[in-house]
Amino acid sequence: MTEQDILAGLAEIVNDVAGTPISDIQPDKHFTDDLDIDSLSMVEVVVAAEEKFGVKIPDDDVKNLATVGDAVAYIQQAGVAA
Amino acid sequence: MIPQQGAPSRRVVVTGLGATTPLGGDVATTWDGLLAGRSGVRTLEGDWVEELPVHIGAPCAVDPGAVLDRVEARRLDRSQQLALVAAREAWSDAGAPDADPLRLGVVVASGIGGAVSLIEAYDTLKEKGPRRVSPFTIPMIMPNGPAAVVSLELGARAGVHTPVSACASGAEAVAMGAQMIRDGRADIVVAGGTEACIHPLPMAAFAAMMALSKRNDEPERASRPYDKGRDGFVFGEGAGIVVLESAEHAEARGARVYAEFAGAGMTSDAHHIAQPDPVGTGAARAMVAALADAGLSARDIAHVNAHATSTPQGDVAEATAIHAALGAAADTAVVSATKSMTGHLLGAAGAVESIAVLLALHHRVAPPTINLDDPDDEVRLTIASGEPHSLPSGAIAALNNSFGFGGHNIALAFRSA
Numbered sequence: 001m002t003e004q005d006i007l008a009g010l011a012e013i014v015n016d017v018a019g020t021p022i023s024d025i026q027p028d029k030h031f032t033d034d035l036d037i038d039s040l041s042m043v044e045v046v047v048a049a050e051e052k053f054g055v056k057i058p059d060d061d062v063k064n065l066a067t068v069g070d071a072v073a074y075i076q077q078a079g080v081a082a
Numbered sequence: 083m084i085p086q087q088g089a090p091s092r093r094v095v096v097t098g099l100g101a102t103t104p105l106g107g108d109v110a111t112t113w114d115g116l117l118a119g120r121s122g123v124r125t126l127e128g129d130w131v132e133e134l135p136v137h138i139g140a141p142c143a144v145d146p147g148a149v150l151d152r153v154e155a156r157r158l159d160r161s162q163q164l165a166l167v168a169a170r171e172a173w174s175d176a177g178a179p180d181a182d183p184l185r186l187g188v189v190v191a192s193g194i195g196g197a198v199s200l201i202e203a204y205d206t207l208k209e210k211g212p213r214r215v216s217p218f219t220i221p222m223i224m225p226n227g228p229a230a231v232v233s234l235e236l237g238a239r240a241g242v243h244t245p246v247s248a249c250a251s252g253a254e255a256v257a258m259g260a261q262m263i264r265d266g267r268a269d270i271v272v273a274g275g276t277e278a279c280i281h282p283l284p285m286a287a288f289a290a291m292m293a294l295s296k297r298n299d300e301p302e303r304a305s306r307p308y309d310k311g312r313d314g315f316v317f318g319e320g321a322g323i324v325v326l327e328s329a330e331h332a333e334a335r336g337a338r339v340y341a342e343f344a345g346a347g348m349t350s351d352a353h354h355i356a357q358p359d360p361v362g363t364g365a366a367r368a369m370v371a372a373l374a375d376a377g378l379s380a381r382d383i384a385h386v387n388a389h390a391t392s393t394p395q396g397d398v399a400e401a402t403a404i405h406a407a408l409g410a411a412a413d414t415a416v417v418s419a420t421k422s423m424t425g426h427l428l429g430a431a432g433a434v435e436s437i438a439v440l441l442a443l444h445h446r447v448a449p450p451t452i453n454l455d456d457p458d459d460e461v462r463l464t465i466a467s468g469e470p471h472s473l474p475s476g477a478i479a480a481l482n483n484s485f486g487f488g489g490h491n492i493a494l495a496f497r498s499a
Contacts, residue, residue, distance in 0.1 A: 018153060019152065050213075
């Protein structure tokens with residue numbers, strides 16, 4: 001799966017959870033500061049991403065996913081590992 | 083409700099109303115429905131309905147999901163959605179006052195709270211596992227959730243409260259809200275009740291108590307307070323919110339005043355967990371206490387919005403209590419049982435019926451009681467049967483009764499503006 005595919009899939013999830021316009025969901029955007037994703041919404045994003053991309057994102061790793069780009073990279077890595 | 087010693091008790095007026103009910107998605111359509119004698123009761127839809135002994139209910143006329151933003155709605159229990167819709171209407175109706183957040187309070191009650199969200203989360207847990215349980219489950223099921231949601235919406239920081247007293251909850255919230263103003267803790271309090279539990283489990287549970295009407299083939303005629311043929315209440319949902327304000331604050335900003343909150347009486351039966359005291363002693367004491375708190379005498383009461391749920395025992399007990407509390411004035415006060423039209427909105431009932439009383443005082447008309455074809459001989463009251471009854475001009479007052487499982491009795495007194 002390419003970075004672009006993961007970004008597009010993640011954008012759909014964030015849009016569904018928080019209503020953020022798809023075009024605003026870019027790799028440099030910070031989940032909390034830019035996209036208004038609080039800790040509870042982040043849990044929803046993570047669980048939906050696990051399902052969509054078939055990966056596991058342990059709770060301890062979630063705190064390292066500050067930006068959309070961090071999440072895309074993590075999911076790509078995890079996908080390769082799986 | 084004795085004012086704090088040394089602190090002058092402040093007058094409380096009502097400056098905004100909001101509601102979403104089985105009769106309509108706002109106050110205007112609800113009030114029109116009440117005056118027209120329209121029933122909000124219908125046959126429920128869903129594959130579970132046929133399995134229950136009760137197939138009827140009073141769902142909201144307007145789905146809150148159609149009014150609220152999608153993202154906003156998905157994080158809220160339906161009871162919270164209804165409270166938010168009603169609170170927005172009430173706040174806007176009050177003129178969206180430029181309130182000091184530190185002097186703005188919220189008291190929103192629910193009888194059952196987010197039970198449906200709890201049941202649905204358990205379904206998710208069983209079917210999909212713990213990882214799939216929504217992180218919003220706790221905010222959705224906590225009983226103070228609706229009050230918290232309204233406080234976030236309005237930025238209220240004077241205090242947020244949630245009294246829980248079953249079907250008296252909405253009325254107790256109005257009493258508590260007024261007390262916050264009387265005590266000097268707030269200038270404005272957004273107060274009311276909400277309920278949304280039309281789901282097979284709560285309905286099966288109420289049906290198991292033999293509390294619900296089984297008039298499945300005639301839904302619109304099922305809620306029939308004071309009629310000989312009544313066989314239980316009709317399970318409904320909705321929300322009612324009022325904006326309470328200190329008289330000085332309302333006057334200073336030139337607010338429109340519907341009526342004055344005059345006083346409250348709150349008592350308990352300690353008789354039975356679900357049965358009413360058959361002679362309504364506690365209910366009568368609540369009405370007497372409300373009059374005393376308001377500085378009113380029984381002959382000032384021109385109108386009573388009765389609790390009258392259409393149960394065989396409850397309606398008679400309350401009628402007896404009204405006579406005990408008002409004496410000779412019980413013969414002249416015009417009694418309305420608006421649950422004949424709305425069904426029983428449980429924790430929202432006392433708030434929605436407070437709105438009915440406030441509009442009755444404002445427009446000088448008592449809404450009708452429908453389906454009263456064959457009045458119970460044990461009920462000797464002047465009931466606004468079938469048609470609205472006009473109320474006298476001049477200074478008048480009204481009572482709103484609400485009682486709840488657990489033996490809660492709340493009577494609210496309102497005075498014409």
